[in-house]
Amino acid sequence: MAKQENSSPKGVLDTGDFMNPNHREYFKNKLSVWKDDILRDSRDTVENLQEDSQNHADAVDRASSETDKSLELRTRDRQRKLISKIDAALKRLDDGTYGYCDDSGEPIGLGRLDARPIATLSLEAQEKHEKREKIYKDD
Secondary structure, three states: OOEOOOOOOOOHHHOOEOOOHHHHHHHHHHHHHHHHHHHHHHHHHHHHHHHOOOOOOOHHHHHHHHHHHHHHHHHHHHHHHHHHHHHHHHHHHHHOOOOEOOOOOOEOOHHHHHHOOOOOOOHHHHHHHHHHHHHHHHO
């Protein structure tokens, strides 16, 4: 396996071969904390929406409230999809495929994983994917 250098706040990513036990533990913790934060925010949103089910006498206030609720629900839907990506990353950690590019099988890179722990493509593969998307989108 390739040796990867990177500086993380805890120094965990500085040591050893790519995806050693320290790396796996670091990313498992990072993903779990991220998921817990999203779930906590979702519970808070549900509580806030239940509490804010009041009738607004003013049409402008009602419209503003409905817009806020709609935006919040769209945000929660994106976060629901993000949770499934986090779960998939945790599964890849368990089966030993985490950190390796889906296209090339090469290491994604600790810096990229630290910035985007749910990444499934190396930076190069992601750039190629985005170029293909742009080409076909413009047609």
